[in-house]
Amino acid sequence: MVGVLSFYRTTIGKKVIMAITGGIWVLYVMLHMFGNLKFFQGAEAIDGWAHFLRTFGQEVVGYEGVLWLVRIVLVVSLVLHVWMAWQLSRLSWASRPVKYSRRRWLAADFSGRTMRWGGVFIAVFLVIHIGQLTTGALLNGFQEGEVYRNLILLFSNNLIAAFYILMMIVLALHLNHGIWSLFHSLGWNTYPSKSLKHRLCQLVAIAVPLGFALVPISIVLMGVMNV
Ligand code: HEM
Numbered sequence: 379m380v381g382v383l384s385f386y387r388t389t390i391g392k393k394v395i396m397a398i399t400g401g402i403w404v405l406y407v408m409l410h411m412f413g414n415l416k417f418f419q420g421a422e423a424i425d426g427w428a429h430f431l432r433t434f435g436q437e438v439v440g441y442e443g444v445l446w447l448v449r450i451v452l453v454v455s456l457v458l459h460v461w462m463a464w465q466l467s468r469l470s471w472a473s474r475p476v477k478y479s480r481r482r483w484l485a486a487d488f489s490g491r492t493m494r495w496g497g498v499f500i501a502v503f504l505v506i507h508i509g510q511l512t513t514g515a516l517l518n519g520f521q522e523g524e525v526y527r528n529l530i531l532l533f534s535n536n537l538i539a540a541f542y543i544l545m546m547i548v549l550a551l552h553l554n555h556g557i558w559s560l561f562h563s564l565g566w567n568t569y570p571s572k573s574l575k576h577r578l579c580q581l582v583a584i585a586v587p588l589g590f591a592l593v594p595i596s597i598v599l600m601g602v603m604n605v
Pocket of ligand 1: 407410414428431445449452500504507508511512523525529542549590591593594
């Protein structure tokens with residue numbers, strides 16, 4: 379326990395915690411995005427997937443037992459991730475108490491520079507998103523278990539669809555820098571396959587948000603074409 383605490387107090391310890399908790403969310407968003415693609419197979423497929431997520435393992439842990447386990451892991455990971463980000467930011471500000479007169483971003487690329495604000499936007503998005511599609515508190519006419527219908531209802535509003543698509547761009551930037559940092563913190567960005575790994579990170583960072591965005595984009599197009 380003492381060893382764990384003293385590791386946590388080091389900068390690298392905090393980075394490793396950020397990497398592991400971020401990695402858990404990366405795995406979750408990948409699975410979530412693949413699940414969402416069932417939208418294109420129709421109502422039965424995506425509603426059936428939601429039902430499966432609730433009943434999986436129910437003989438052992440009861441209805442929604444596995445889902446609640448996943449939710450607890452996600453919440454703990456998110457809290458730790460944000461907490462470590464806050465602590466690392468404070469350390470970085472403390473090490474440079476006097477601001478540079480002119481900021482020059484040398485190695486940091488655009489996605490690297492937007493990590494903190496991107497993270498804040500994603501957290502706000504998550505609260506709105508769960509209110510709309512999980513609890514239904516923020517979606518008029520929400521029906522528990524009718525995922526297909528709820529998605530059509532939500533994205534029939536073009537402004538909300540645009541907000542989701544914009545948030546997927548923010549997610550792409552966050553993933554682009556975040557997954558590469560994860561590799562770095564865990565010591566996986568080594569030669570000889572460093573550039574291949576970098577390309578892989580970029581591929582995930584583009585494919586996941588794009589897969590998500592396909593649902594609101596197609597619902598907007600269905601509305602435009604009156605399908
Ligand atoms: C266009 C993008 C997205 C769409 C269309 C979408 C769709 C959905 C739907 C339909 C649900 C309810 C599922 C159910 O009742 O079984 C849901 C839940 C959820 N989504 Fe998303 N999602 C999107 C993006 C995201 C992103 C980017 C994240 C994470 C950063 C995320 C995290 C979650 C979480 C945590 C839940 C709650 C799961 C639960 O505890 O039951 N979603 N989403």
